[in-house]
Amino acid sequence: MNIALLGHGVVGSGVTSILKEEKVTDLAVSKILVARKESIKDDRFSLDFEEIINDESIDVIVECMGGIEPAHSYVKRAIEAGKHVISANKKMLANHMELFELAKSRGVKLLVEASCGGGIPCISNLQRIARNDPIFSFEGILNGTSNFILSSIFEKDLGFKEVLKKAQELGYAEQDPSDDIKGYDVCYKSVILSYFAFSKIIDPKDVFTLGIDTLSDEDIAYARKNNKTIKLIGKAGYESDRFYIYVMPHFVDERSLFGSVDSNYNIFQSSSKYLGKASFIGQGAGSYPTGHSIVQDLLDLQQKKYTEERPAFRGLVENEREGIFYIRCRDHSFDELKEEMITADSFLTRECSLRKIQECMKNCDDETMFIGEMDL
Numbered sequence: 001m002n003i004a005l006l007g008h009g010v011v012g013s014g015v016t017s018i019l020k021e022e023k024v025t026d027l028a029v030s031k032i033l034v035a036r037k038e039s040i041k042d043d044r045f046s047l048d049f050e051e052i053i054n055d056e057s058i059d060v061i062v063e064c065m066g067g068i069e070p071a072h073s074y075v076k077r078a079i080e081a082g083k084h085v086i087s088a089n090k091k092m093l094a095n096h097m098e099l100f101e102l103a104k105s106r107g108v109k110l111l112v113e114a115s116c117g118g119g120i121p122c123i124s125n126l127q128r129i130a131r132n133d134p135i136f137s138f139e140g141i142l143n144g145t146s147n148f149i150l151s152s153i154f155e156k157d158l159g160f161k162e163v164l165k166k167a168q169e170l171g172y173a174e175q176d177p178s179d180d181i182k183g184y185d186v187c188y189k190s191v192i193l194s195y196f197a198f199s200k201i202i203d204p205k206d207v208f209t210l211g212i213d214t215l216s217d218e219d220i221a222y223a224r225k226n227n228k229t230i231k232l233i234g235k236a237g238y239e240s241d242r243f244y245i246y247v248m249p250h251f252v253d254e255r256s257l258f259g260s261v262d263s264n265y266n267i268f269q270s271s272s273k274y275l276g277k278a279s280f281i282g283q284g285a286g287s288y289p290t291g292h293s294i295v296q297d298l299l300d301l302q303q304k305k306y307t308e309e310r311p312a313f314r315g316l317v318e319n320e321r322e323g324i325f326y327i328r329c330r331d332h333s334f335d336e337l338k339e340e341m342i343t344a345d346s347f348l349t350r351e352c353s354l355r356k357i358q359e360c361m362k363n364c365d366d367e368t369m370f371i372g373e374m375d376l
C-alpha cells in the first residue's frame, strides 16, 4: 500500500519511525507534505499538496497536520479522488462530520482511531461493542495536557499557573493552550466518540463545555479537604431516553478508577447493555502512542479488517441528566440552586439538571466562575 503523510511533526514522525523500526515493508510512505522548507529531509518530502493528490499511485492519505483549514479541504479532495484517509485531527473532524458520509458515498474508508485517546484503541473497541450491544453512555479523561496539569497540582502541591508554565516548557501544552484547558479538545473527541457509540452527529457548539481555566486555590482546597481530586471529563449518553453530552471538571474520589489516572494518561469507559462497563487506559498523546494508532488503522485498511459504520443521524442534545454541582460564583445567578454553602462564594447545588445549570449560566457575569460535578 502506498501512503502519503500530510504533516511530519510529533504524530507524523511517530508513524514513519514505527514503520521503519518494525520493518513494515509492504506499507510504503512515498510522499510527505510539510509547511516549511527547513522540514524537508529527503526526496519524499514536498511543500506542494497538488503533487500528492495528483499522484495516482497513492492509495492512502494520512492527515496529521492539524488545524481546520487547509486540512479539511485536503481530506475532502482526497476522499473525492477515491483515496482512503486516516486522520488524527479531532478539531477538523468534529467540525466536519459530513466527511464520514462523503467517504461512505465514495466507497473509501475514513479511519480516525488516533483522533481520540491517542494510543488507546477506543474507537475500534467502541465500534465492536456497538455492533450488537446498545451503548448507554461513555465517559473519559481524554486530554493529556489538562490531566498532566491537574495531577501535578494535586500530587506536587503546585498552583495552576505554575504548572501550566511547566507543561509548556516540557512541550505538553501549546503556547495557546485554550483548546486543552477550556475543554474544547475533549468536546471535539466527545463528538467523534458519539458518532461511533450512538450513530449521532452532534454539532460541537451543542456540547456544554466547561474547562479548568478558572480553577482556583479555593476549589483545590475543597477537593483536598474531601479526599477528592479534580479531573476534566467528557460524558455522553442517555438518561430516561434523552441524550446528554458535556465536558466538565469533576470532583472524583482520589482512590477511584478515574481518580488514579494521572499525568498524560487517558481513560475511556463505555457502558452497554450486555458488556456493562468496559474501560481502556493508556497514553492519550505522544509521538509513538498516536503513531501506533495510525499504524493500526493502516494495517486494518491493508487487511480489510474494519467494522462497517452504521448510518448516523443529526442528534438532539437535551442535557436532562441530573447531578450535584460545586459552584464558585460571585453573583446571584445560581441562587435558586444553592443547597449547602462552602464559603461566601462557593456552594453545592441541590440535585439539578445540566440544562438548569446552562440556563443559570446565561445570567452570570462572573468570568472567574468555576463549576465541577460531584461524583458521588
Ligand SMILES: NC(=O)c1ccc[n+]([C@@H]2O[C@H](COP(=O)([O-])OP(=O)(O)OC[C@H]3O[C@@H](n4cnc5c(N)ncnc54)[C@H](OP(=O)(O)O)[C@@H]3O)[C@@H](O)[C@H]2O)c1
Binding pocket: 006, 007, 008, 009, 010, 011, 012, 033, 034, 035, 036, 037, 039, 063, 064, 065, 066, 067, 069, 070, 088, 089, 090, 091, 114, 115, 118, 284, 285, 286, 287, 290
Ligand atoms: N501530538 C499529539 O500527541 C497528538 C495526539 C493525538 C492527535 N494529535 C493530532 O494530530 C495532528 C498533528 O499534531 P502534531 O502534534 O503532530 O502537530 P505538529 O507537531 O505541529 O506537526 C504538524 C505537521 O504538519 C505540517 N503542517 C502544518 N500545517 C501545514 C500546512 N498548511 N501545509 C503543509 N504542512 C503543514 C507541519 O509542517 P512543518 O514540519 O514544516 O512545520 C508539521 O510537519 C493534530 O490534529 C493533533 O490534534 C496530536
